[in-house]
Amino acid sequence: DTAVSQTPKYLVTQMGNDKSIKCEQNLGHDTMYWYKQDSKKFLKIMFSYNNKELIINETVPNRFSPKSPDKAHLNLHINSLELGDSAVYFCASSHNGRGYEGETQYFGPGTRLLVL
Amino acid sequence: AQSVTQPDIHITVSEGASLELRCNYSYGATPYLFWYVQSPGQGLQLLLKYFSGDTLVQGIKGFEAEFKRSQSSFNLRKPSVHWSDAAEYFCAVGVYNQGGKLIFGQGTELSVKP
Numbered sequence: 001d002t003a004v005s006q007t008p009k010y011l012v013t014q015m016g017n018d019k020s021i022k023c024e025q026n027l028g029h030d031t032m033y034w035y036k037q038d039s040k041k042f043l044k045i046m047f048s049y050n051n052k053e054l055i056i057n058e059t060v061p062n063r064f065s066p067k068s069p070d071k072a073h074l075n076l077h078i079n080s081l082e083l084g085d086s087a088v089y090f091c092a093s094s095h096n097g098r099g100y101e102g103e104t105q106y107f108g109p110g111t112r113l114l115v116l
Numbered sequence: 117a118q119s120v121t122q123p124d125i126h127i128t129v130s131e132g133a134s135l136e137l138r139c140n141y142s143y144g145a146t147p148y149l150f151w152y153v154q155s156p157g158q159g160l161q162l163l164l165k166y167f168s169g170d171t172l173v174q175g176i177k178g179f180e181a182e183f184k185r186s187q188s189s190f191n192l193r194k195p196s197v198h199w200s201d202a203a204e205y206f207c208a209v210g211v212y213n214q215g216g217k218l219i220f221g222q223g224t225e226l227s228v229k230p
Binding site: 004031033040041042043044045048050055056058090092094096102103104105106107108109110 | 148150152154157158159160161162165167204206210214215216217218220222223225
């Protein structure tokens, strides 16, 4: 009965590879997000989707492509992985349409990506 | 530009002692403010949030925070810390009309001494 789940939990890969991270929420929320947490634990939003529509795209390299097949899923595909992509990636969701600024966001457990 | 600053990167307190974690924000309007906690290897969990009204906000696990507009602060407090409170704490501000975007502070790591 996990609210926001991510797979895989750990991902170790070589530079230049392409990888995907999956996120699912069973809370019935309309908005989903991807955050990146770097090695200094700094958290920064990457994308948000509302009901499959892209709302936020925070100057992320176009090697990163989010895909939302339905409002319960938001996947993150990363092409041509670089060393600097090593980080923890968190998925989150919130209830309201278009994710207004007062909404509580519910976070998944994170995916720890290591690029060698 | 909006920003959140947590001046203390790491704090150590003794179990049973009181705790205050500092958070300062820069925002052009009345902010929506949040405190999240991240336990080791886990995702973030909301402790409490402030929208408007009473400036003293109660949260889960015995935490509270006080919004002080004059000081642009939203400090988190707990009267008696438990060993299980050891974690990373993040203050965040919700940005108006930007699709739920949260701007986080750098985080404060809390260690608890027995």
